[in-house]
Amino acid sequence: MQAIAPTPAVISPADDFRRHQAAAKSLRTEPIQNRRARLEKLRAWIHQHRRDIQEAMYADFRKNPTEVDAIEIYHVLAELKHALDNLEEWTLPTKIDAPLTLLGTRSFIQYEPRGVCLILSPWNYPFSLCVGPLVSALAAGNAVVIKPSELTPHVSALIRQMADEIFDGAMVSVWEGGPEVSQTLLQLPFEHIFFTGSPAIGKVVMKAAAENLASVTLELGGKSPVIVTASAHVKDAAKRVAFTKFLNNGQTCLAPDYVLVDKTMAADFTKALIEQTQLLFTEKGESFENSAHYCRIVNQKHFDRLHDMVQNALEQGAKIEFGGKMDAASRFIHPLILTGVPLQARLMEEEIFGPVLPVLAYDNLDEALAIVNGKQKPLALYVFVNDKITETRVLEETSSGGACVNDCGVHFMHPDLPFGGVNNSGIGKSHGHAGFLAFSNEKAVMKQRQGFTTANVFYPPYTATVRKMMDWFLKLF
Incomplete structure (x- = not known):
């Protein structure tokens, strides 16, 4: 297979990020069917380009095509199918029962996109460990910037081709290049960063994320x-x-x-x-x-x-x-x-x-x-x-x-087991519903009734009656 020439960047990473920010605002309110359509497009592209994925993997790794099917392609297709089968259920608000102290309220968890997310993917499984997290990010409704590994140039170029052919550039973009590209991207205020790699580089990513208080998913390694x-x-x-x-x-x-x-x-x-x-x-x-x-x-x-x-x-x-x-x-x-x-x-x-x-x-x-x-x-x-x-x-x-x-x-x-490390081997979980949650903000929403509420009883001024009510109340716990 001949290497695919990288598409020249016509804008800077900062300009690209601003495009994604604008897109992320519209993604918050779009119908769930739009997310489904993007995932369906991705699945169709993978089936259509199965041979290209195999050839790119052989060029970078001399990997057997059947192994590519079993490990790289199957994993992503399984993630896609699982997301498509469960997307409506995952995105529905989760009802939360009210405790005694908040009788009369109604509460739920609303799952909203984090916004603009960065995926820094590794070289060892360069297709599945890049496109797998992309599935979760898209299912959650985010705009995504992808930085694939420069050590597997054939697969990285193919991932860029995939993004260019399927997605609006303001929703998904791919930046190829070496560590300097990653360093530039890490200076931008992403809402979430998903990194797969070594603990040493994971610490660098976490430090960069801390500058913008971005949440992270770090899939690292260690001595298993x-x-x-x-x-x-x-x-x-x-x-x-x-x-x-x-x-x-x-x-x-x-x-x-x-x-x-x-x-x-x-x-x-x-x-x-x-x-x-x-x-x-x-x-x-x-x-x-x-x-x-x-x-x-x-x-x-x-x-x-x-x-x-x-x-x-x-x-x-x-x-x-x-x-x-x-x-x-x-x-x-x-x-x-x-x-x-x-x-x-x-x-x-x-x-x-x-x-x-x-x-x-x-x-x-x-x-x-x-x-x-x-x-x-x-x-x-x-x-x-x-x-x-x-x-x-x-x-x-x-x-x-x-x-x-x-x-x-x-x-x-x-697909239903959360995957990830602990401390030195990783932070956060991925795959299936866990991956959807990693790229979502679980927003707590409470709706209070009009008029009298149980909380009114404990409003100041703190009279003798309020103090007696508090004495009685604390005995319930």
């Missing part, structure tokens, strides 16, 4: 652990960990970052993990280098970072159980499974974000939980277990944005 307990089904655990870890060459915010496995089954699990990795990402004895099912690292900078992290672990005594081949020219890293990685190694201190997986044996569950809780709260936690007591312990004694029992990453695909 896997705990394989003694009661786990070894083959199932190995297959599901291998799939989620080495999908997209390990460049997934939800990917298992390290595995803690009960020492009684560590050898069996490691063997099964190697076997399942080969079965999933190669066929008929081919090499990973020649496999059509295995991606590449996005650029040289990230390749060098991963290389250095592996060398750091090997210098401290880590052992390679599988893989090890790297080719800088093609940014190829063979799936790499290591044991004996020290806790102070970079692989155990930094988010890996690549096809490298430390597997550590633990003596007892207390030890495993101590390792998990000794790190920042992760985006996800995975536990493989067939024991309710152990399952409950792990879920109650750890904190993470989300969790899966006996699988990895699949909670991302559930």
Whole structure:
């Protein structure tokens, strides 16, 4: 596929922002059917341009078309369908019953658009993690500015083409470019900023948002652990960990970052993990280098970072159980499974974000939980277990944005589960109704009756009668 030339910008980001502000005023009062029409247009465009999305992803990542369908395209289409199926219900005011102290009032929550929103999307899933939040923003009735990643230029250009073909430029616009474009956009007074990326850049975004007191949704990352307990089904655990870890060459915010496995089954699990990795990402004895099912690292900078992290672990005594081949020219890293990685190694201190997986044996569950809780709260936690007591312990004694029992990453695909991190791994939730709420202001509205109200009883002057009424009133609580 040939790269699509970026459309030259004829206005500045500040001028574009002002266009969006004007559009946002009209969006507040438009019929819900207008939102529906925009979402329908987006869905139709994706179906019509499915091949273009596949080709752009291959050009940027060498990603298999079926994987693009399953991960990038399906997720967005599922979000669209869910929003279209529920849009009227989501936008209806929610009635709130009156407490005893406010008898006679009527209250409801009115869902209004935040206004002009900024979506800063990442490079690892450049279509789904850009257009998915766009679905939520449009469903909530906002005007949107999108800044896709410069590290995936083919997909970014296609996203701009999509916006130009579907939307009025005052409602949705796309700004391509490097960090300097993001920095310029972050100086503008957006009402909401949706960012997906690293915790380090998330802090930069949050600081910029604070200058305008903009609300934020930060989908970050961290070291998502896997705990394989003694009661786990070894083959199932190995297959599901291998799939989620080495999908997209390990460049997934939800990917298992390290595995803690009960020492009684560590050898069996490691063997099964190697076997399942080969079965999933190669066929008929081919090499990973020649496999059509295995991606590449996005650029040289990230390749060098991963290389250095592996060398750091090997210098401290880590052992390679599988893989090890790297080719800088093609940014190829063979799936790499290591044991004996020290806790102070970079692989155990930094988010890996690549096809490298430390597997550590633990003596007892207390030890495993101590390792998990000794790190920042992760985006996800995975536990493989067939024991309710152990399952409950792990879920109650750890904190993470989300969790899966006996699988990895699949909670991302559930439209009714809020997705997001906690503290260092993220702020706010997305997907489905949670995404709609992230891009909405939940305005509390109360309608008071005419004439006498229960509040009148406690108006000043504070006479002896009022004080007696207050004495009686407080006893009700």
